[in-house]
Amino acid sequence: MTKERMKNIAYWVTTILGPASFVIGGYLHLVHSDQVMGTILHLGYPAYFATLLGIGKLCGAIITVIPRFPRLKEWAYAGFFIDLTSAAASSAFSGESLGVIAQPLLYFVLVMASWALRPPSRKLKSN
Template identity: 65%
Template sequence: MDNKRIKTIAYWVTTILGPASFVIGGFLFTTHGVQQAEQLSHLGYPPYMLTVLGIWKLLGVIAIVIPRFPRLKEWAYAGFFFDLTGAAASHIFSGDGLAVAAQPLVFLALVIASWALRPPGRKLVSAG
């Protein structure tokens, strides 16, 4: 197998396990899943944040998976970065400990790998 093919496979694997996995979370947040509602309440967030975060997660997945729109993809990756680092920080600040706070950071590693491995057609070309 050549390097380009390996990189493409690695991109799709990390994208499915990382950013695309937000479909599940987005659905559970928008439908106000019991566990998600309890978790956000524990972290001190109001219930309406389930809807806001859920919609953003679903829109982010769409932005990353559809072809073209590289600037939109950059924003989606940035959104996932803020979502996941915010989740980790929220767990730390609420006293959940490092083991719980590390869980979103595992997904963050997959999101960063997906971003780093994305093919040229999915990258924003700088004007310079």
């Protein structure tokens, strides 16, 4: 197996486990699942914030897996970065356990690996 093929497989694995998994979270946020709403309210955010996060997560997940649109992909990855680091910080500031704080950081690692492993066709062309 070539190095390029291995990198492509690693990209898709990290993308499916990281950014693409935001489809599930986005859906749960949009339908205001009990678990999501319990967390949102526990952290001190208003209920409508779940809807905003849900829309962003779904849009980001779709953008990262479809072909083309490299600039939108950069914005989607930036949004995931902000979402996941903010989730970890919010959990830390609200006194959650290290395990709860670490959960979004594990997804952060997958998202950053997906970003780093992107094939050239999914990157912005530099001048």
